[in-house]
Amino acid sequence: MLLALVACDHGPAPAAIGLTCAMLDEAPTLVDLDLRFANADEAREYLEHGSSETPREHLIVATDGPSIATLPLEVRGDLTYCVSDELGASRDAVIAATERAAAMWSSVADVRFRFVTPPRCAERGVDAHLVIIPECGASRVVANAMLPWRSGRRGQELAINVCYWDHDAVVASDDALTRTLLHELGHVLGLVHAWNTADYVGACECASSTSFLALAPYDPASIMNYPDCGATWSLFDPPALSDADRAGIEELYCAPGAGPPPCP
Numbered sequence: 001m002l003l004a005l006v007a008c009d010h011g012p013a014p015a016a017i018g019l020t021c022a023m024l025d026e027a028p029t030l031v032d033l034d035l036r037f038a039n040a041d042e043a044r045e046y047l048e049h050g051s052s053e054t055p056r057e058h059l060i061v062a063t064d065g066p067s068i069a070t071l072p073l074e075v076r077g078d079l080t081y082c083v084s085d086e087l088g089a090s091r092d093a094v095i096a097a098t099e100r101a102a103a104m105w106s107s108v109a110d111v112r113f114r115f116v117t118p119p120r121c122a123e124r125g126v127d128a129h130l131v132i133i134p135e136c137g138a139s140r141v142v143a144n145a146m147l148p149w150r151s152g153r154r155g156q157e158l159a160i161n162v163c164y165w166d167h168d169a170v171v172a173s174d175d176a177l178t179r180t181l182l183h184e185l186g187h188v189l190g191l192v193h194a195w196n197t198a199d200y201v202g203a204c205e206c207a208s209s210t211s212f213l214a215l216a217p218y219d220p221a222s223i224m225n226y227p228d229c230g231a232t233w234s235l236f237d238p239p240a241l242s243d244a245d246r247a248g249i250e251e252l253y254c255a256p257g258a259g260p261p262p263c264p
């Protein structure tokens with residue numbers, strides 16, 4: 001059982017992630033490891049949302065009906081985010097890593113992030129567009145985040161799994177924490193996992209999935225990959241976006257200062 005290794009006692013490292021597309025029985029609001037939804041109904045709706053209208057080739061973004069699920073226009077120029085005090089001793093490191101990861105996405109796409117410090121940081125879309133909160137997650141991944149999909153359009157959550165077996169080591173490493181935030185902010189922008197492409201073959205193949213749009217072929221170097229799914233990087237490597245990440249996000253948002261699409 002996946003849950004066997006999820007106890008909040010920093011248990012042994014899992015030998016393999018043991019991936020499934022949906023882990024709804026174990027974690028009702030998580031899909032495909034770290035895609036977070038506001039409630040179980042919405043997670044199921046996302047999974048069942050698949051449509052033959054959109055070919056599942058070379059996906060990297062989720063679709064929402066006929067549209068690509070990206071940030072609303074009014075958010076792109078000023079995506080406010082806060083970091084919960086409840087992260088305690090990890091908070092400063094999370095703030096620094098989020099700032100570094102946000103700057104990397106902003107350097108290639110017309111999206112601007114702004115750190116804010118409201119009296120509390122708990123309610124997405126109220127205290128900030130994006131709230132970064134801790135959770136002791138029933139999931140064997142470092143963090144999870146909402147796509148800009150349905151409830152995500154009213155603000156998004158990014159949760160740091162403080163019960164992840166290697167949480168302390170990740171937080172202690174600027175590179176590992178920044179890589180984690182870079183991946184999760186990719187979800188916040190609308191990217192889904194690199195392995196959800198039709199041409200991916202490996203441990204993370206999904207039998208059931210949602211609709212995706214082709215922007216790039218499977219890219220093992222993508223930040224939207226996982227080491228256990230065939231990524232060519234390790235979590236502790238210096239953070240970097242791949243060529244496909246840059247091309248994909250620029251197609252969605254245009255280059256800095258050049259958005260919104262259609263891009264010049």
Ligand SMILES: [Zn+2]
Nearest residue numbers: 034035183193
């Ligand atoms: Zn992910």
